[in-house]
Amino acid sequence: MNNFVEAIRFIGRNGQIPGEPPLPTLVHLTLETLKIAGIGIGLAVAIALPIGVWLGHIHRGSFVAINVGNIWRALPSLAVLAIGVAFLGIGLRNVELALIVLAVPPIITNAYVAVDGVEPEIVDAARGMGLTGWEILRDVELPLAIPLIFAGIRTAALFVVSTTTIAALTGYSGSLGDIINNETSYHLPGVLGAAILIALLALAVELVLAAVQRALTPRGLKLGGREDLATVLAPVVTEA
Amino acid sequence: MIVAAAGGPVIPTFGSGSGSFACERANRLFCPGWVSRNWSSVLWPALVQHIVLTLIAVSIGFVLSMALALVAYRRRWLERPVLIVTSILYTIPSLALFELLEPIPGFGLSRTTAEVALVSYTLLILFRNTLTGLREVPAEVRDAAAGMGMGPTQSLLRVEIPLALPAIIAGLRIATVTVISLATVASLIDNEGLGVPILTAISNEVFKTELIVAGGMAVLLALAADALLVLAQRALTPWTRVKAA
Numbered sequence: 001m002n003n004f005v006e007a008i009r010f011i012g013r014n015g016q017i018p019g020e021p022p023l024p025t026l027v028h029l030t031l032e033t034l035k036i037a038g039i040g041i042g043l044a045v046a047i048a049l050p051i052g053v054w055l056g057h058i059h060r061g062s063f064v065a066i067n068v069g070n071i072w073r074a075l076p077s078l079a080v081l082a083i084g085v086a087f088l089g090i091g092l093r094n095v096e097l098a099l100i101v102l103a104v105p106p107i108i109t110n111a112y113v114a115v116d117g118v119e120p121e122i123v124d125a126a127r128g129m130g131l132t133g134w135e136i137l138r139d140v141e142l143p144l145a146i147p148l149i150f151a152g153i154r155t156a157a158l159f160v161v162s163t164t165t166i167a168a169l170t171g172y173s174g175s176l177g178d179i180i181n182n183e184t185s186y187h188l189p190g191v192l193g194a195a196i197l198i199a200l201l202a203l204a205v206e207l208v209l210a211a212v213q214r215a216l217t218p219r220g221l222k223l224g225g226r227e228d229l230a231t232v233l234a235p236v237v238t239e240a
Numbered sequence: 241m242i243v244a245a246a247g248g249p250v251i252p253t254f255g256s257g258s259g260s261f262a263c264e265r266a267n268r269l270f271c272p273g274w275v276s277r278n279w280s281s282v283l284w285p286a287l288v289q290h291i292v293l294t295l296i297a298v299s300i301g302f303v304l305s306m307a308l309a310l311v312a313y314r315r316r317w318l319e320r321p322v323l324i325v326t327s328i329l330y331t332i333p334s335l336a337l338f339e340l341l342e343p344i345p346g347f348g349l350s351r352t353t354a355e356v357a358l359v360s361y362t363l364l365i366l367f368r369n370t371l372t373g374l375r376e377v378p379a380e381v382r383d384a385a386a387g388m389g390m391g392p393t394q395s396l397l398r399v400e401i402p403l404a405l406p407a408i409i410a411g412l413r414i415a416t417v418t419v420i421s422l423a424t425v426a427s428l429i430d431n432e433g434l435g436v437p438i439l440t441a442i443s444n445e446v447f448k449t450e451l452i453v454a455g456g457m458a459v460l461l462a463l464a465a466d467a468l469l470v471l472a473q474r475a476l477t478p479w480t481r482v483k484a485a
Contacts, residue, residue: 003343073414074462076421079455082438086269086448086455162333166425169335171442180339188343195339199332206331 006189007196015179017190024178026197033175033201036092037164040099041157048104049149052111056145057137059116069109077102077163081170090171095164102163103156110152114145143218150213157209161202176201264449271449278450282437287457289432293423294465297355298416301362305411308363309370310396319371326364334361334422338429354430358422362415366408373407374400406480409473413466420462434458 010017015026055061080098088094118141126140142149168177179186179194186194263271275283312318332340337357347353377400385395401408427435434454441450474481 070466071463074417074420074459074466076424076455076458076462078421078424078435078438079458082441082451082455083459085442085446086451090446158331162335165333165335169425169428169439169442171446177335180335191339192343195336198336199340202331202333202336203328 003188003192007192010186010189010193011197015190015193017186020185023185026176026193029174029176029178029194030197030201033161033164033177033198036095036167036175037099037157037160037205040096040160040164041103041153043096044100044103044107044156044160045153047100048107049111052108052152053115053137053142053145053149055108056112056115056117057133057141062112062116065108065112068105072102072105072109075102077159077166078169081163081167085170092172092174094170095167095172098167099160099163102159106155106159107149107152110155111145111149114148114152115141117148118144144221146216146218147213147221150209150216154206154209154213157205158202161198161205165198264447267446267448269448270452274449275453282450283453283457286432286434286437286454287461290420290423290434290458290461293351293354293358293426293430293433294416294419297358297419297423298362298412300355301359301366301415301419302412304359305363305366305370309367309374312367312371313374322367323364326360326367329360330364334425335428338426342429349429349431351430351432354423354426357429358419358426361418361422365415365418366411369407369411369414370404373404373411376407377403402477405477406473409469409476413469416465416469417462420458420465424458434461 011026015023015029017023052065055065077098080101081094084094084098088097115137122140122144123136126136131139164175165177165180168175168181176194176198180191180198183191260273264274308318308322312322329337334357337360338353341347341353341357342349347356381399381403382395385399390398423433424435424438427433427439434457437450437454438458441447441454444450
């Protein structure tokens with residue numbers, strides 16, 4: 001228990017250890033972790049969302065969209081990082097590439113399933129009202145698909161935050177994972193403090209994304225409106 | 241252990257003088273010679289450890305989640321608290337969870353710590369899939385079972401669980417590949433499994449061959465396990481294929 005108390009003190013001291021030279025502050029490392037993860041998620045969304053949404057809109061490529069997701073689940077993040085290090089060396093480039101490799105598939109799969117699954121009667125009605133293909137996508141399919149699309153982004157985000165910290169094991173420094181990988185300098189309380197912070201960070205990211213998802217979901221889709229932590233936190237992994 | 245630590249140079253042994261280690265010394269992308277020399281001493285044992293770690297975690301996770309799901313199936317109020325706790329466990333990044341468990345008395349740097357963390361990642365997926373599978377059994381089917389004179393237990397064992405099998409196995413697939421993935425990180429705590437050669441290769445000034453082979457083995461193991469479970473599902477639920485025909 002004493003270690004946990006010391007860990008909280010370590011967080012309170014912003015990651016400094018008394019009597020030792022200054023270390024990177026926890027605020028800095030947390031922001032850096034968010035930056036690395038944010039770039040990864042941002043690029044992954046930019047790549048994957050248009051592909052998934054478009055494939056869903058034209059109802060094609062289900063085999064690719066769904067199997068990409070199946071193979072993704074089998075990719076161990078440390079292995080992806082390690083193989084990347086062999087080709088690209090240690091550095092931000094490799095980390096971001098690994099993050100994108102891990103984050104793109106669930107976003108594609110979920111976006112595809114979400115848009116593809118919009119009821120055909122609704123799309124037909126929209127077409128009958130004279131909407132063009134683009135308008136149908138923007139005004140009908142996307143709003144209805146948002147919950148599932150966002151579930152994919154959240155699943156990916158969870159993976160990305162987790163992998164960002166694991167990247168420290170492959171020699172890339174800059175994230176909160178550094179502290180865990182450097183027990184000799186930080187000792188057990190420091191490592192524990194970083195672990196607590198990483199856990200809280202991941203939970204915070206999940207809750208923020210859940211709130212964004214809720215804000216973006218059209219009012220008509222919020223059935224009953226009663227959501228609790230269970231439905232808010234549990235990421236939906238689309239099954240195929 | 242002390243003898244082993246004192247003896248021998250740190251791997252990879254590049255050797256001295258002989259030209260046969262040229263590939264290793266140049267640290268080329270892939271040295272087949274290194275793989276064959278280290279297969280039986282490094283790679284194969286790591287693979288076996290990885291499989292054992294995974295099997296233990298998935299089995300324990302499966303038993304726990306099945307029990308929880310079966311109770312929650314009968315007592316609905318249990319569903320929410322179980323989902324909240326397991327979602328929080330699922331959300332905690334693996335690296336953090338391993339470190340959080342380590343200082344707890346009786347855990348430390350051990351297989352127990354690794355397994356407890358790995359099991360905790362399977363619970364959400366297995367629990368949710370099992371419960372969803374059971375809930376989706378049509379009411380008419382349950383009525384028919386009751387009409388044939390089956391009691392609740394018999395109906396559960398002979399009708400409801402078999403019909404929920406596709407969902408249960410889908411959960412097992414996700415849980416298994418998740419555990420295989422996280423077990424590489426567990427090497428940090430446990431010093432076994434395919435994470436060990438990966439971390440060794442990094443500390444040896446990025447020895448590429450070992451990174452590619454160990455990383456590739458982890459990926460292939462996950463793909464193979466996933467494929468095996470798909471086959472198991474086909475064998476166990478022959479009726480699901482009738483629709484496709």
